[in-house]
Amino acid sequence: MRALIIEDETAAARNLEAVLREVAPGVEILATLESVAESIEWLQSNPQPDLLFMDIHLADGDSFRIFESVEITAPVIFTTAYDRYALEAFRVNSIDYLLKPINAGDVRRALEKLRRLTSGERLDYGTRVRGLASQRQEEVFLVHVRDKIIPLQRDRIAYCYTANEKVTACDFDGTVYPMDKTLEALQSLLPDRDFFRANRQFIIARRAVKEIAVWFGSRLTLHLTVETPERIVISKARVPEFKEWLRAIHPTE
Known part of the structure; x- marks a missing residue:
């Protein structure tokens, strides 16, 4: 599995990388990106990863702006210190929403959820998750x-x-x-x-x-x-x- 990390806090990025090495040593980390602009450029220039770990608050804005410029069909695991964005995360390919500080148990459960969702098939998460999200709306x-x-x-x-x-x-x-x-x-x-x-x-x-x-x-x-x-x-x-x-x-x- 090829994973992309989008995280502007160096300590948090290193912690996530260490956790991934512990719970899923077979995961290849393609890159660690720190900003909205850098993430958009990378995603426009490279094939989609199999999984994205994405912080919400980045140095140049919130990461939801990335979805405005790039069509992302890969599943996303959001990592954040705030819980108020959970519903918005659900709208854009999110399969899980992890609150910092992130530990091995959190990541293991998220990857297990991903495994259950795939069930041996490669799915278009953009279509699947947005379809589920469209059933819910804010009043x-x-x-x-x-x-x-x-x-x-x-x-x-x-x-x-x-x-x-x-x-x-x-x-x-x-x-x-x-x-x-x-x-x-x-x-x-x-x-x-x-x-x-x-x-x-x-x-x-x-x-x-x-x-x-x-x-x-x-x-x-x-x-x-x-x-x-x-x-x-x-x-x-x-x-x-x-x-x-x-x-x-x-x-x-």
């Missing part, structure tokens, strides 16, 4: 605002927006909340029936669409019931998909 998001935690109901969200690596959600009253998830992670947590990924910056709620205008280049622009920080444009390529989504609302159109 309430816990938003950290200064020294408070505010529950944000899913059906109160008018749109989600990303700019300068920051993600926010706006409710139907126009209140904007900082989110600790990427737009891609939010997309996986919001039901397709009610939310649409308009472009790289926006996810919009069905109930928030006020009017649609034809724009030059066969594109569309959307106006919502609340103000948005910039114009929402649907590209020509996405127009058919968007119209199909709208037909689910108005089947007679």
Whole structure:
């Protein structure tokens, strides 16, 4: 088995390597990478490993950003000091979620889980795990605002927006909340029936669409019931998909 380690703490990486040598001496460690950028470059330039060990907090951002740039079909074992990302990890090929400090028992159980999942067959984990994940969706998001935690109901969200690596959600009253998830992670947590990924910056709620205008280049622009920080444009390529989504609302159109 060929494994890739993504971990920016030297001590943690060495500990994991030592544990792997102890519990699975046959595992070949292809590389140990320390950042999102380095990981994306490596994964784009090399064949997929058989298994990834991936820390969540890296020097240049959280490792979920890697999945935005690279299609990863190999199983992932997340290693982190935080337990609040477990659900998000489940959405992106995770077969286990190990809390630091990691010991031999943790890794042995994770590898045994991997063995049971494969059952002698090579599987496309990207498809399998995302399929399982699609059955679960968040109904309430816990938003950290200064020294408070505010529950944000899913059906109160008018749109989600990303700019300068920051993600926010706006409710139907126009209140904007900082989110600790990427737009891609939010997309996986919001039901397709009610939310649409308009472009790289926006996810919009069905109930928030006020009017649609034809724009030059066969594109569309959307106006919502609340103000948005910039114009929402649907590209020509996405127009058919968007119209199909709208037909689910108005089947007679």
